[in-house]
Amino acid sequence: MKVDNYLPREAEITKVVQETGINLNIKTFHLRFTDGEAMMEFQPGQFLMLTVYGVGEAPFGLACAPTTDCQEIIISVKETGKVTSALHELQEGDSVGIRGPYGNSFPLEKTSGKDVVFISGGIGLAPLRSLIDYVLHPDLRQDFGRVQMLQAFRSPEDMLYDYEQQRWENSPGTTVKYTIDRPCEGWEHCVGFPHDLIDEELDCQTEDTVYYTCGPPIMIKAVTNELVNLGIDPEDIITTLEMRMSCGLGKCGKCNIGHRYVCKDGPVYSYKELLEMPDEF
Amino acid sequence: MANSYNEITRELQEIAAEVFAEHDIKHLLGFGRGEFSGLTEPVFLKKPEEAERLIFQDDAAPMLSKYLLKYKPDLQAVVxxxxxxxALAYYISEGKISRDNLVIIGINGCPGIAGNTACDECDTRNPVIVDYTVGEEMSQEELEAELEGVKYLLEDMSPAERKEHYSREFSRCTQCYACRDACPVCYxxxxxxxxxxxxxxxxxxxADKDMIFHLMRTMHMPGRCVNCGACEMACPEGIEMRSMTTHLYHRAKELYNYRPGISPEQSTLFSDFDKEDSEPGFLQ
Amino acid sequence: MIKKLTAQDLKELLGELRQKFLVIAPFRVKQGRLTKVLYQPVKTNDQLSSIYFKEQPDASPKEYFLPRDDRLAEETAGADCQPEEWSDNPRLFLGVRSCDIAGIELFDDVFIENDFVDPFYQRRRENSLIIGYSCQEPADNSFCQEVGIDPLENENVPLMLYDAGEGFYLKVQDQELLKGFEILDMLQELPEAESSELEEIVTENRKNFSGDEFSLELELPFPEKEAFTSVDWEEATASCLGCGVCTFYCPTCFCFKFFWEEIEKNRAWDSCMFSLFTAHASGHNPRERQDQRWRQRLLHKFSYHPTNYQGSPGCVGCGRCVSKCPVNLDIRKVLNRVEKTLAGEGVKGNES
Incomplete structure (x- = not known):
């Protein structure tokens, strides 16, 4: 029996990166446990509960890959509510609490040996990054096929991880496409919503390819519809849901979709599974 | 004289048929008897054949006005x-709902709701705004006679006694917010x-937070509370809370001769400033 | 083993038990305009004569296991959980009816699982001994038998109390569970009764439970997707005001939220009937309307929970959500609607 007392482990913020700040305020935090014990074990696609002491807790998808050189936890946080606003006030050296990791993970076994397509909207890129960095890691790259990415942002100022993009673009067998909502001077990439661009910009094979998508609920719905229209098997479309996870243990009841607790048997679901679930996300 | 529940029930059923015949309504909102519980519950009648489901009993506590906002701007009839x-007149005066979208079946000479202390000190026994009525009107003399000598709770309490009273009452609060949700003007x-x-x-x-919740709700109530007592009737902990809003109700009446929801044309308490208004502060 | 007790015997027994236990029993309590029956700790032996068995308590004893406000711990490095001191003293719950026993069993399923144990719940539960009580007549709006609960007999507690009008019978059902509590020694002096005496009482009382107008035909779990989409939930639950009374009074509702006071982490009851329950910080809310929240409450009890826990119902049929609802919105009426809709679609139980 595993006793869980709902209490976090203390971690220190080692680095804060201001990702965007004009339309949306997004920062990336690097965290390291202070108790000197080992880094937590996790899988791409899992999430953690982060405590800002004295304020509260919120769930964040892990934005780093569990590779051998992974020494820090990385999360990207959009300033939206009470906890995220307080977190944005914190600086290097400040302490936070971490519980987790929680939830299931991206299906690595299923993805192994296949082509991988990532379609993200805004901060939906953050949880996907845990798998992107995994797939593109030099030690693991040979386990996967071709990698295609379509990253959507509101505007050029809202791009995430610009310091990583070069590395991703230069990875072997990898193409990265970017799109923004509206045309903008000096922008040389795509314009428009990602679901409208999938057919044109990506080579969508129906065999031996796994599609990962994450973003605002409305984008996920549009993208999955488009992929299904292109003949992709719903089982090969993987997404991660953002619900209001709170306990992370399948108890508190805030993330139910039907009988499922998204914090426990999610947040990663194939589109096939989503179709079987009540439409309540 | 107050009318009997049975008489009101009989007349409601008759008038409901008329209302269905004369108006193209989304539903007629009234009270019916729970199929299994036997308790009075709000019902949303769709067809004239359902008119016989209407009842009026001494446990018809919910304020039906509360539901009208949810279905506006459809034409709705309401008992x-x-x-x-x-509450309806107040909604109209605040522009929350249009008079044109309401068919109001008013209950004259209301016999009151069992256990609702607000009914014991009720100063409005006939509806203020109607399209149809049931029951005999209650005369002003009768009303005044019934109110003779009625005191409201806070009148004779010192500040210390009030604090003790409310601390005790609110200590039972579970923050279920039934008071707020049942209140017709908590919208x-x-x-x-x-x-x-x-x-x-x-x-x-x-205890502090429970107190803050109730005090803050109270501070939103002057010029709104129609003193219906729904808050207390809804409270599963039997918390005596109405006396706070009732106090403000009486203060507004004394100071500005203002009673909310007396007419759909009246302006609201806080939008009707006159530099001659007395300003003694609400809380005394 | 069945013991026969006079009212005086029971008082004396409880007096003795108080040496060892914190005895928690139902009492009539005045609360403003209401007179309620509530579980309260017995503080003096004098109070023992006021224990009130005649009606179903207004609230189940759930707050003694999952307090409305529960201090967990300070969120400091290496913090350990330390529930309040009383949880170290054994507690004796007297007069718990089958519905509320089933409520506690449901909590056991949820909070003490193979892959998860809630230490706060566990400590409280392990320090609690329950004496059940056999109902004499159905409580208002109750429908326990429709969810498979026997209001008269309950094998799942070590001791069961039967009201015989003049005095009581106490049935010892599980001596193993009583070990270490010295209760059996205390019972030794009392005269034994024949099981036929008890059977007679149960048979007589059972007659009061035959007239249920409401019946639940559909097997559990309700088919999730069909029930979710095909029922007109808005029409069935139009009068709901959105308060949390039904969930707070429900013996099985366990959903909770965390909140912080400085660095102290606390847990409090939450309610799926509240709009904030599922609202994201971004403003997105998967359950924006009240009928969606009602659907969640009902289907959690009759579909989702049974799916996750081997068909076990998430409702114990105590009827409190009906009796306490400010607008008397009746879950039986809504269940009826669900059944009729699903029957119309040719869906039966979980065969689909």
């Missing part, structure tokens, strides 16, 4: 106790208790 009619789209930026009310249910 209105006098206090409910005041804010976004209640302050549901705001966390800023967080007006911190989470948790310590």
């Amino acid at each position: 209105a106790k006098p206090c409910d009619s005041r 804010c789209d976004h209640c302050y208790v549901e705001s966390n930026q800023p967080e007006w009310l911190e989470e948790g249910s310590s």
Whole structure:
């Protein structure tokens, strides 16, 4: 029996990166446990509960890959509510609490040996990054096929991880496409919503390819519809849901979709599974 | 004289048929008997054949006005106790709902609701705004005779006694918010208790927080509360809370001769400033 | 083993038990305009004569296991959980009816699982001994038998109390569970009764439970997707005001939220009937309307929970949500609607 007392482990913020700040305020935090014990074990696609002491807790998808050189936890946080606003006030050296990791993970076994397509909207890129960095890691790259990415942002100022993009673009067998909502001077990439661009910009094979998508609920719905229209098997479309996870243990009841607790048997679901679930996300 | 529940029930069923015949309504909102519980519950009647489901009993506590906002702007008919009619008049005066979208069946000479102390001191026994009525009107003389000598709770309490009283009462609060949800004039789209930026009310249910919740609700009530007692009737902990809003109700009446929801044309208490108005402060 | 007790015997027994236990029993309590029956700790032996068995308590004893406000711990490095001191003293719950026993069993399923144990719940539960009580007549709006609960007999507690009008019978059902509590020694002096005496009482009382107008035909779990989409939830639950009374009074509702006071982490009851329950910080809310929240409450009890826990119902049929609802919105009426809709679609139980 595993006793869980709902209490976090203390971690220190080692680095804060201001990702965007004009339309949306997004920062990336690097965290390291202070108790000197080992880094937590996790899988791409899992999430953690982060405590800002004295304020509260919120769930964040892990934005780093569990590779051998992974020494820090990385999360990207959009300033939206009470906890995220307080977190944005914190600086290097400040302490936070971490519980987790929680939830299931991206299906690595299923993805192994296949082509991988990532379609993200805004901060939906953050949880996907845990798998992107995994797939593109030099030690693991040979386990996967071709990698295609379509990253959507509101505007050029809202791009995430610009310091990583070069590395991703230069990875072997990898193409990265970017799109923004509206045309903008000096922008040389795509314009428009990602679901409208999938057919044109990506080579969508129906065999031996796994599609990962994450973003605002409305984008996920549009993208999955488009992929299904292109003949992709719903089982090969993987997404991660953002619900209001709170306990992370399948108890508190805030993330139910039907009988499922998204914090426990999610947040990663194939589109096939989503179709079987009540439409309540 | 107050009318009997049975008489009101009989007349309601007759008039409901008329209302269906004369208006193309989305539904007629009234009271019916619970199939299994036998308790009185709000019903939303869709067809004239359902008219016989209407009843009026001494446990018809819910304020039906509360539901009208949910289905506006459709044309709706509603059975209105006098206090409910005041809530409706207040809605109209605030522009929350259009008079044109309402068919009001008012209950004259309301016999009141069992256990509701507000009914014992009710100053509105006939509806203030109607299209149809049931029951005999109650005369002003009768009303005054019934109110003779009625005191409201806070009148004779010192501040210390009040504090002790409310601390004891609110200690039972579970923050279920039934009082707010049952209150016809607690209709804010976004209640302050549901705001966390800023967080007006911190989470948790310590005595202090329970007190803050009730005090803040009270401070939204002057010029709104129609003194119907729905808050207390809804409270599963039997918390005596109405006396606070009732106090404000009486203060507004004394100071500005203002009673909310007396007429759909009246302006609201706080939008009707006159530099001659007395300003003694509400809380004394 | 069945013991026969006079009212005086029971008082004396409880007096003795108080040496060892914190005895928690139902009492009539005045609360403003209401007179309620509530579980309260017995503080003096004098109070023992006021224990009130005649009606179903207004609230189940759930707050003694999952307090409305529960201090967990300070969120400091290496913090350990320390529930309040009383949880170290054994507690004796007297007069718990089958519905509320089933409520506690449901909590056991949820909070003490193979892959998860809630230490706060566990400590409280392990320090609690329950004496059940056999109902004599149905409580208002109750329908326990429709969810498979026997209001008269309950094998799942070590001791069961039967009201015989003049005095009581106490049935010892599980001596193993009583070990270490010295209760059996205390019972030794009392005269034994024949099981036929008890059977007679149960048979007589059972007659009071035959007239249920409401019946639940559909097997559990309700088919999730069909129930979710095909029922007109808005029409069935139009009168709901959105308060949390039904969930707070429900013996099985366990959903909770965390909140913080400085660095102290606390847990409090939450309610799926509240709009904030599922609202994201971004403003997105998967359950924006009240009928969606009602659907969640009902289907959690009759579909989702049974799916997750081997068909076990998430409702114990105590009827409190009906009796306490400010607008008397009746879950039986809504269940009826669900059944009729699903029957119309040719869906039966979980065969689909």
